[in-house]
Amino acid sequence: MKRRATSVLTCLTTAALAAALLVGCGGTPAATDDTSEPTATEATSATDTGTLIVGFDSSYPPYGYVGDDGEYTGFDLELAQEVADRNDWEVQLEAIDWDAKDTLLDSGAINCIWNGFTMEGREDDYTFSEPYMLNAQVIVVRADSGIASLEDLAGKNVITQVDSAAYNVLAGDDAAQADLAATFASLETIGEYNTAFMQLESGAVDAVACDLSIAAYQLAAKPDAYVQLDESLSEEHYAVGFKQDDDATATTVTETLQAMDEDGFVQELCDKYADDGISYENWCLE
Secondary structure, X not given: OOOOOOOOOOOOOOHHHOOOOOOOOOOOOOOOOOOOOOOXXXXXXXXXXXXXXXXXXXXXXXXXXXOOOOOEEOHHHHHHHHHHHHOOOEEEEEEOOHHHHHHHHHHOOXXXXXXXXXXXXXXXXXXXXXXXXXXXXXXXXXXXXXXXOHHHHOOOXXXXXXXXXXXXXXXXXXXXXXXXXXXXXXXXXXXXXXXXXXXXXXXXXXXXXXXXXXXXXXXXXXXOOEEEOOOOOEEEEEOXXXXXXXXHHHHHHHHHHHHHHHOOHHHHHHHHOHHHOOOHHHEOOO
């Protein structure tokens, strides 16, 4: 997985400007490994301001991460850039602490969450675009673990990302999977999947519960190290999350994504990320 990067929304404020709108400075990674929270701005939508401020986890390949050139990249970030270009919007990429995403969205420090973001179970908390990608929650184990089924996880230590769809499924959203989780020795959470897979490889944990695309990315990078269990925990959809009642931006993003699919842009982008686990067959927005 890719290294964690920081948000670089840097704002200069004086007492005389306390009531003014705070403006972020850009979206390239900073040199430090710490992820700081962007300074809050007035809560406005992209359709109002002409700027799409994308909150994302920079350790979430292939959807959002730091590329070899030190710049933010990924499937979702390229989708966001193209949507913005077609609507004459600016793009501001903000790598965020995933646990702080709701606070940042409510404050206006970001105005959307575009990061392999599962909509199921969150419908009452955000205004969503129409879903654009099918996904599933799966289990990845070490190839030499001897774990071949979900039942084999009894007595094992399982880890997943904090406030992730996988955690929500195992922690109670799905009764059957909550019963499964009750058989684990532990269900641990961590800030991002990079460290989760490092712990899996080292033997500190026995399994990682994650998105299908994350599993595909890890297996492509280390095909001899990991295996994915055949049975999935759940199936779901990715969508772009906005602050509640930001229907105008959600509709514009949906319609632009549809146009991008019709003219072949989506197919080409899926092909670009095919080796990282993205498949056009999972695109579901028509």
